Structures are given as structure tokens and as C-alpha cells.
Amino acid sequence: MKIRGFEVAKGYEDKDIHLPVRKTKYAAAYDIEAAEDVVIPPFKLGCKPTFIPTGLKAYCLEDEYYMLVSRSSGPKKGLLMSNGIGIIDRDYYGNIENDGHFYFQYYNVTDHDIIIHKGEAIGQVVFQKFLLCDNDNADGVRTGGFGSTDQK
Secondary structure, three states: OOOOEEEEOOOOOOOOOOOOEOOOOOOOOEEEEOOOOEEEOEOOOOOOOEEEEEEEEEEOOOOEEEEEEOOOOHHHHOEEEOOOOEEEEHHHOOOOOOOOOEEEEEEEOOOOOEEEOOOOEEEEEEEEEOOOOOOOOOOOOOOOOOOHHHOO
């Protein structure tokens, strides 16, 4: 039985994607690499964040999710995650829309383009348990990929 881990997302099977690893024995997070070169332009009012593909999807147990977080070096480079952290639910894995491929979203707060190269560490993933409230009765089913739980 699979418990939690990473797989290469559909469409990236032949793109030399590395499965994430922890770098040290007591590290809480798995380092994630960019799946391709991406240019992140300087922030301007009204601009949307730049999505950096990972070529990965992740699976976990029913009472778990995984969190996308910035590396500590991100702000030093001028990169800020647009949503602070990313929470990805278990049922995102393998969804019909994008197979569960997760991306990192960044703003560039410098005055010049920042180039992310394929294979460069762009963020981290931490797996977590979650708790439910009394009388929780959620029974909805995910029908899409990114942002689909907001859609009615």
C-alpha cells in the first residue's frame, strides 16, 4: 500500500524529472526542483504570479495534505510565494484536469527578471495530518484541478 510520496506527472515522463528528497536526516521538507526554465518578471501592480512547473504530483493518506512552502533563500533572491503557502488536498492527486501536477507561484520583487533553471530548487513540500470539526459532513467530490474547489 502506498502511504505518501511523489510521482512524475503525466506529460513529464521523459523530461528527466527528479523525485524530491530531504537533504538532511532531520529535515522536515522535501526539496522541489523546477521542471523547466522559467523567467519571472519584476512585479508590477495588477500582474499575476508566475507559475513554475514541477512535473510532479504527490499522494498521501485520507487525513493528510501537503503544503508548498518557499525556501529560506527565496526572499533573499527576491522571490515571494504569491499565496504565502500552498495547501494541496489529497484528492488533487490524479485529477482529470491536470493529473495532480503541482506548481509553485512566485512574484519577483526585484527590478530585474529572475531566471529559474530546470533542476533548480524552487521550494519545499511538507506532508501534514489534519483534524476535522465535530459534525463535519463534507461529501463533495473534486471535479477538476487547480482552484476547482472554489468553482460552483
